Amino acid sequence: xxxxxxxxxxxxxxxxxxxxxxxxxxxxxxxxxxxxxxxxxxxxxxxxxxxxxxxxxxxxxxxxxxxxxxxxxxxxxxxxxxxxxxxxxxxxxxxxxxxxxxxxxxxxxxxxxxxxxxxxxxxxxxxxxxxxxxxxxxxxxxxxxxxxxxxxxxxxxxxxxxxxxxxxxxxxxxxxxxxxxxxxxxxxxxxxxxxxxxxxxxxxxxxxxxxxxxxxxxxxxxxxxxxxxxxxxxxxxxxxxxxxxxxxxxxxxxxxxxxxxxxxxxxxxxxxxxxxxxxxxxxxxxxxxxxxxxxxxxxxxxxxxxxxxxxxxxxxxx
Amino acid sequence: xxxxxxxxxxxxxxxxxxxxxxxxxxxxxxxxxxxxxxxxxxxxxxxxxxxxxxxxxxxxxxxxxxxxxxxxxxxxxxxxxxxxxxxxxxxxxxxxxxxxxxxxxxxxxxxxxxxxxxxxxxxxxxxxxxxxxxxxxxxxxxxxxxxxxxxxxxxxxxxxxxxxxxxxxxxxxxxxxxxxxxxxxxxxxxxxxxxxxxxxxxxxxxxxxxxxxxxxxxxxxxxxxxxxxxxxxxxxxxxxxxxxxxxxxxxxxxxxxxxxxxxxxxxxxxxxxxxxxxxxxxxxxxxxxxxxxxxxxxxxxxxxxxx
Numbered sequence: 076x077x078x079x080x081x082x083x084x085x086x087x088x089x090x091x092x093x094x095x096x097x098x099x100x101x102x103x104x105x106x107x108x109x110x111x112x113x114x115x116x117x118x119x120x121x122x123x124x125x126x127x128x129x130x131x132x133x134x135x136x137x138x139x140x141x142x143x144x145x146x147x148x149x150x151x152x153x154x155x156x157x158x159x160x161x162x163x164x165x166x167x168x169x170x171x172x173x174x175x176x177x178x179x180x181x182x183x184x185x186x187x188x189x190x191x192x193x194x195x196x197x198x199x200x201x202x203x204x205x206x207x208x209x210x211x212x213x214x215x216x217x218x219x220x221x222x223x224x225x226x227x228x229x230x231x232x233x234x235x236x237x238x239x240x241x242x243x244x245x246x247x248x249x250x251x252x253x254x255x256x257x258x259x260x261x262x263x264x265x266x267x268x269x270x271x272x273x274x275x276x277x278x279x280x281x282x283x284x285x286x287x288x289x290x291x292x293x294x295x296x297x298x299x300x301x302x303x304x305x306x307x308x309x310x311x312x313x314x315x316x317x318x319x320x321x322x323x324x325x326x327x328x329x330x331x332x333x334x335x336x337x338x339x340x341x342x343x344x345x346x347x348x349x350x351x352x353x354x355x356x357x358x359x360x361x362x363x364x365x366x367x368x369x370x371x372x373x374x375x376x377x378x379x380x381x382x383x384x385x386x387x388x389x390x391x392x393x
Numbered sequence: 394x395x396x397x398x399x400x401x402x403x404x405x406x407x408x409x410x411x412x413x414x415x416x417x418x419x420x421x422x423x424x425x426x427x428x429x430x431x432x433x434x435x436x437x438x439x440x441x442x443x444x445x446x447x448x449x450x451x452x453x454x455x456x457x458x459x460x461x462x463x464x465x466x467x468x469x470x471x472x473x474x475x476x477x478x479x480x481x482x483x484x485x486x487x488x489x490x491x492x493x494x495x496x497x498x499x500x501x502x503x504x505x506x507x508x509x510x511x512x513x514x515x516x517x518x519x520x521x522x523x524x525x526x527x528x529x530x531x532x533x534x535x536x537x538x539x540x541x542x543x544x545x546x547x548x549x550x551x552x553x554x555x556x557x558x559x560x561x562x563x564x565x566x567x568x569x570x571x572x573x574x575x576x577x578x579x580x581x582x583x584x585x586x587x588x589x590x591x592x593x594x595x596x597x598x599x600x601x602x603x604x605x606x607x608x609x610x611x612x613x614x615x616x617x618x619x620x621x622x623x624x625x626x627x628x629x630x631x632x633x634x635x636x637x638x639x640x641x642x643x644x645x646x647x648x649x650x651x652x653x654x655x656x657x658x659x660x661x662x663x664x665x666x667x668x669x670x671x672x673x674x675x676x677x678x679x680x681x682x683x684x685x686x687x688x689x690x691x692x693x694x695x696x697x698x699x700x
Contacts, residue, residue, distance in 0.1 A: 081527055202686065206679040208629050210636050211652070211671050218659050218668075320530065327535035331633055335656070346637060349542040357546065361539055365531070372530050 085365035089358040090133045143355030147348070152359035156341060163329050163340035169260030170325065174267050182275025183310075186283065187302060189276075198276075201269035209328050213262035213335035220258060228255050230337040259336045263328055267321055274317060279310040312382065319375025323368045409691045416687035419680040426677055430489055433482035440479065442645065471655060471666045473643075480646060481670055485677070487647040491561050492628035496620060498566025499627075503573020504616075508604045510574070511581025522578065525571035533568040537630060540564045541639040554642035561640055565627050576619055580612035614692040621685035625678050632674055648674045 136143075145152045185194040220226050282288060283306055291301045330342030337343065341360065348356035401407060410416055429436065470476055506525075510518040528536070541564055545553050553560070584590065585608070593603045634640040635649030636656075643654050648670045655666025 081530070084527075202682055203679060206625070206682050207675050208632055208636075208678075210633060211675065214652070214656060214659065214667060214671070218664060222660060323530065324532040324534065327532045327538060330538060330637065334637060345542070349546055349639075352546045354546075357542065364535065368531050368535075 081369050082365060085362060086134060087130075089362050090130050143358065145348075145353055145356045147351050147353045147356070152355040153363075155356060156344065156359050156363055159339060159341045159344045162338060163326075163333070163342065165256060166259055166263055166329055166332065166338065166340060167322070167325055169256050170263035170267070171322075173260055173264040174271055177264075178268055178271035178275055182272045183279060183302065183307060185272065185276040186279035186310075189280065197272060201272050204265060204269035207265070208331075209262060209266045210331045210335055212265040213259070213332055216258045216262055217335065259332050259338055262335070263325065263332045266328060267325065270321075271314070271318070275310060275314055278313055279306060282306045282309050312379070315382070316375055316379055319371055319378070322371045326364055326367060406691055410687075413687055413691075415683055419683040419687075422676065423680040423684065426485060426673075426680070427489060430482055430485040433479070433486050436482070438479055439476040442483070471651070477665065477669055480651060481648070481673055484646050484648045484651050484670060485673060487558065487641060487645065488628050488631055488649070488674070488677070491558060491565070491631045491647065492624050494562045495565035495569075495627040495631070496623045498562060499569045499573055499623060500616070500620070502567070502570035504577055504609070506570065507574035507577025508581055508609065511578040512585060512600065512604050512608065518578070521574065525574050528568075529571050534630060534633065536568045537564045537634060538637065538639060540568075541634055545639060554644065557641050557645075561631055561634065564634075565630050568630075569623060569626070572619055572623065573616070576615050577612055580615055581608055584608050584611050618685070618689045618692055621681055621688050625681040625685065628674075628678055628681070648677075 141151065143152050144150065145155050148155050181197055185197055188194050221228065288301060288306055291305050329340060330345060332338065333340045333343040334346060345357070345360045348360065471480065506521050510521040541560065544560055590603060590607060593607050631640060631647060632649030632652070635647050636653045638653060641647040641650045643650055646654065651670040652667050652674070655663070655670070658666050
């Protein structure tokens with residue numbers, strides 16, 4: 076229900092941009108066409124129709140996957156975005172892997188031994204990490220590893236990509252592609268990592284205080300079993316929810332990372348489209364991103380009810 | 394008035410401030426930043442907005458302590474020959490102004506909506522809270538990027554650069570109101586049931602008076618907690634937007650646009666154009682975040698957890 080509402084609002088926004096931003100006639104015709112001919116073409120293209128008729132047409136085209144033709148690429152805008160999507164997906168997957176693989180063990184450790192010095196150090200570093208904007212991490216890592224040390228490439232995706240699905244070329248499985256992925260993924264994960272470590276730590280600490288964990292201790296279970304089986308499971312519940320929401324935030328940060336690393340993904344494409352006032356491409360990007368937000372949020376909601384049967388989301392099953 | 398100051402000085406809040414070295418140091422640094430930034434017209438050696446004093450021959454001079462540095466330019470110059478120190482001072486001022494004004498706007502919107510929906514309840518409440526849910530589920534940075542991108546495409550670059558500061562405040566301010574609205578609503582729901590509210594109602598005060606004069610003062614501590622974090626976030630957002638070229642123009646740079654303008658030069662070795670404003674930005678945000686951490690611990694810690 077909420078999902079449809081969001082998509083409706085987004086489509087309305089997209090449509091009003093199309094309506095107000097630039098004149099499609101000017102893009103199609105030169106200066107030499109007479110006013111009468113322009114008017115005739117306006118009628119023919121339906122630009123003089125009432126708002127709702129035009130909006131209806133926009134929606135029916137959009138549902139069929141037609142969001143207009145990019146002025147710059149001279150190709151369907153959706154296709155242009157689909158070409159760039161795998162690059163962004165690579166980034167997001169890489170960053171998510173880093174976040175999951177680091178934040179879970181570190182967060183759990185900080186919760187189990189909150190007073191030990193490594194845990195304190197992690198908490199100290201994490202607040203510094205939160206305070207460094209993503210694009211600065213990216214710039215510093217380029218300066219250090221690419222410019223000064225020359226260990227890593229500083230921009231692009233590299234040459235050697237493997238196609239694992241039709242249309243999806245990934246850099247994960249070749250040396251060159253992987254080297255290009257390392258810095259962007261680390262930069263992208265740098266802002267979320269401290270957030271997740273802190274979240275996991277505080278959730279887990281709370282859970283370790285709860286009754287059922289004390290009961291597990293009283294039963295004389297091994298510490299490992301209590302920590303990783305009993306406590307961790309319930310810790311991950313809120314973490315999953317937050318994680319799902321953060322995927323959206325991550326998409327926003329991909330724009331920043333892709334700009335710094337000149338990564339040929341959706342975010343970089345979007346900024347270029349903005350600079351070129353490529354309206355169909357801008358709208359398509361907004362709608363695609365909106366769709367991703369809505370889908371991830373819905374999936375997270377469903378996942379949440381599935382892993383946590385005590386929660387019944389209001390409005391379901393009625 | 395004096396009594397109020399004395400009461401404040403002896404309060405729990407100040408006591409814990411006096412015992413927390415991190416809080417004191419970060420407050421001192423933050424205060425120094427603010428004072429320096431706002432006295433920029435007085436203390437800055439050059440006026441970066443005055444095109445006549447800029448000489449392109451002075452461009453890309455490294456900071457003073459480097460071999461090729463000159464004493465005229467303490468922190469070196471940028472690609473256009475502007476003195477980095479002056480530009481950074483002015484830029485910090487812009488960043489702080491945008492951050493604080495954006496948060497004031499979030500507060501205004503969030504407090505009004507939160508109070509009304511918490512106090513009135515019913516349809517109003519579910520409408521605004523649903524709206525807040527939706528807005529929070531879309532990332533705020535994403536919203537801001539998209540909104541500014543559209544504005545920029547819609548207006549000419551020149552007109553846009555005049556309005557940039559107002560646009561940034563509006564966009565960042567509007568993107569984050571749900572944070573305040575949710576926090577306020579949660580406290581209002583708790584306060585509403587208390588006897589003093591009933592008493593005020595029995596006396597015959599109107600709903601606006603009860604909301605703003607009676608309930609609002611009791612919700613101030615969670616407000617203070619999120620406000621510090623929100624200012625830090627607003628400054629980060631502004632820097633990110635300016636870095637993408639969607640914020641402040643290069644002629645009136647904030648810290649973010651300064652970093653952006655220096656970015657292309659790090660490959661040629663002119664690291665200071667990017668590095669020095671970055672360090673200022675990080676230090677600024679870090680101080681605010683550390684203060685925010687302390688405020689959260691010093692005041693009610695439970696409310697913040699919701700986030």
